[in-house]
Amino acid sequence: MPDIITDSWSYIVVVTLMMIGLFIVISRTNLIKKLVGLSIFQTSVFLFYISLGKVTGGTAPILTGDPATLYSNPLPHVLILTAIVVGVATTALGLALILRINEAYESIEEDEIIVAKAAEGVPQTQSRKNGDGS
């Protein structure tokens, strides 16, 4: 295999996952699938950071007293710990919203919700003319 592929293998995986995730977010109409895509997208960024911090041949960053030991950079890994928490919160909030959307519209398909919203606009203007509140 050419060097560029073996050298930057993890980054190729990152970019592939990133594009898959972003494509799902943009193209799917199912709200849960959108959220899955978002999670894949975010996970690809986690992998990106983790690959950044990895030093070839480096061990876990625990002090051994031996100055010759090669450590991986722990900072990007710690950052990603934070980002994972943020990602979990985002997914949880998104799923909670989907539950409520499902209660309100009885659907989690975006196109069906758009139809329901469009239908909602018409009776509202009628009810306004009849003078009763929504």
Added chain:
Amino acid sequence: MTGAGFELIKGTATILNNLPALLVVIPLLLAPLSALSGKSAFGWALGLFGTGASFVLALMLQSVTEVGMRLTYHMGNWPPPWGIEFVVDSATSFTLVVMSALAFLTTLAARRILPAEIAVKDCGKFYAAWLLVCGGLYGLVMTADAFNLFVFLEISALSSVILISMGAGTDRRALVASYNYLVIGAVGATFYVIGVGFVYAITGTLNMVDLATRLPTAGNDMALYVGFGFMVAGMMVKAAIFPVHIWLPAAYSYAPSVASSLLAAIATKAALYVLARIAFTIFGGSADLVSMAFNGIILPLAIAGIFVGTIMAIYEHDIKKLLAHSSVAQIGYIALGFALLTPASVSASFIHIANHALIKGGLFMAVGSFVLALGRRADLEQVVGLGRRMPITATAFLICGLSLAGLPLTAGFVSKLYLVRAILESGSYAILGLVLASSALSVVYLWKIFEVMWMRPAPAKAPILVETPAVYIPILIVAIANIWFGVDADWVVSGARLAAAALVGGGT
């Protein structure tokens, strides 16, 4: 000068040292109390205390930075560039004062307006999310750590999603609006994180000042460009700059009115401030790159946003949605000022950050009180003759509206004046023409509201509407502030000048 001030502050262990941390800690600590108590009045009191205390702290910070000091706070006593650092200079404190003042005033107004739109048992949780938004945004503005910025960004974004979704009590479309904001916002924030990853990869640091010194010598231009591009693109989503503003109109129009008021006044402003920070502080050493991106890309987008927002507002019937579209246009003006990259235009942007917060905060609060009185969404047919049925609130709405249009003796005029002056200085007459044309167009949608509100008589059987002082006093304060800062713009202009000097003048 800044160095001496810094030493002075460091030497005296006054409360000043801890102000930046307190500004974030107070709202964040009060939020769970409010969520746990669940009582509307208690939650409101906590919200009022939290935002009021932040306002006082922000004013104290402003009084210190006004004389050229630059306050820093090291989280956990870890010195930068290893630890997370909060930096408050005159640009930060100016933005903080504007944000906290508007947060305090909208909290005042929320007392009566909020229960009309959401269930009373949810009010405690609403104020918890409210405080989290405020605390998150203050942290977003103050932090000098590029990754910590992402954390505050998400704290404020997730809680604003909660605020928006609470509009579901009156309109279920709020749920979809908040879901879309969540997804689009999360993609934007992740873009920002990708950008940070690139600049971290070539510099090995996350501290903004440290980044600024290391980036020009990092020697990997491609990674620098990509990192800058991702960071700016992510922040553009949060600031709702055209064409990634699509989440904003729905989110602002279906959120509870006070939430729209808070978010319109402070949330996008904080993101715009961060955009300026990225351009002028982090990438301050790569002037070519910044001027290419801002003059070549953000400038046309800002102008397109001004026109798209204004034209959408002209065709809109629902007043809240109309104001949301107009927000897109006003964000365009602020972005335009930043994109011109001159000290005069950046200070014009800061002036408009302050004035637009006053204008939109006031307008959304007034719409909230219309909704409260009418008991339904305020669209053009509902507000017929409202000028006589709710004279005090409608007058405040009129004042804020005229200020939005930029009538002399209002705050909006000062914004337009300084923006036009800055454009003239940079000599781009085409932009000047476009800005003036869009200003004229904005009168069209405002006139549409004023006409039905003031010129037409109320329907014969219209119920009598009551105005309570608890609702109209905060709105009146904002309206009077609109006139005050239109007549005596000294405070805003000098604050904005200092802010621009701190960013563009190489202060940091």
